[in-house]
Amino acid sequence: MKRRLMRIxxxxxxxxxxxxxxxAESSFEVIMGAILTxxxxxxxxxxxxLKLKTKKLLTAEHIxxxxxxRLASVIRSSGFYNVKALRIKEFVKFFLNSYSGSxxxxxxxxxxxxxxxxxxxxxxxQETADSILLYALNKPIFVIDAYTLRIFSRHRLIKEAxxxxxxxxxxxxxxxxxxxxxxxxxxxxxxxxxxxxxxxxPKCEICPLHDQ
DNA sequence: TGCCAGGCCGGGT
DNA sequence: ACCCGGCATGGC
Numbered sequence: 385m386k387r388r389l390m391r392i393x394x395x396x397x398x399x400x401x402x403x404x405x406x407x408a409e410s411s412f413e414v415i416m417g418a419i420l421t422x423x424x425x426x427x428x429x430x431x432x433x434l435k436l437k438t439k440k441l442l443t444a445e446h447i448x449x450x451x452x453x454r455l456a457s458v459i460r461s462s463g464f465y466n467v468k469a470l471r472i473k474e475f476v477k478f479f480l481n482s483y484s485g486s487x488x489x490x491x492x493x494x495x496x497x498x499x500x501x502x503x504x505x506x507x508x509x510q511e512t513a514d515s516i517l518l519y520a521l522n523k524p525i526f527v528i529d530a531y532t533l534r535i536f537s538r539h540r541l542i543k544e545a546x547x548x549x550x551x552x553x554x555x556x557x558x559x560x561x562x563x564x565x566x567x568x569x570x571x572x573x574x575x576x577x578x579x580x581x582x583x584x585x586p587k588c589e590i591c592p593l594h595d596q
Numbered sequence: 597t598g599c600c601a602g603g604c605c606g607g608g609t
Numbered sequence: 610a611c612c613c614g615g616c617a618t619g620g621c
Contacts, residue, residue, distance in 0.1 A: 414614080418602090419603095421602050421603085423600095424605045424619095425619075426602065427603090427619075428619055463601085463616080463619080464603090466616075467604080509603060510604095511604090512603070512604080530601095530603080552606085577602080582600075583601090
């Protein structure tokens with residue numbers, strides 16, 4: 385499995401090149417994006433982030449001080465805006481209370497206890513927590529998402545019913561524990577997923593993983 | 597036009 | 610321990 389996973393990585397890398405994730409100007413922006421993109425196309429999230437930027441709302445303090453309703457209207461384009469506004473507020477509360485709103489302090493925390501703390505925030509599940517850990521805080525954890533499950537299931541590398549933790553373990557047991565590798569690998573899987581492995585999957589047979 | 601998108605939660609069985 | 614409905618916009 386180790387060789388297989390690295391071979392897939394190299395195939396993806398040579399097909400698509402470096403992805404340079406996460407597309408954001410700050411760690412806090414990464415975190416907001418991670419919540420906003422829950423079951424939502426990134427295109428819609430970008431619009432919401434742009435609005436947050438325009439309204440100077442990309443800091444914990446500013447978000448803390450606006451109403452839930454106003455926040456919801458700002459992030460409207462990302463869909464599920466009422467629950468997401470609530471989730472952003474929940475994270476910001478945790479962030480300010482436990483880490484004084486300091487990304488540096490957040491990043492100093494150990495991966496495992498921090499992951500547990502993030503999962504205790506209502507609205508942050510495994511993927512969102514791991515995205516924050518990896519892409520906002522540079523912690524070595526592999527993010528699993530719907531594309532990853534679908535791609536690996538369709539290529540019969542995992543059981544169709546495999547759950548998040550099981551698949552994450554496959555990656556983390558068989559890859560060198562390396563933040564850069566985890567970052568690039570997951571980004572490449574999303575790239576592949578968008579191009580060739582949507583639910584309605586017209587052209588999986590020409591996806592780069594089928595070559596050679 | 598209908599289907600889908602870089603999930604998560606709560607309630608029911 | 611699963612299973613499911615709800616949450617909602619915008620693009621193709």
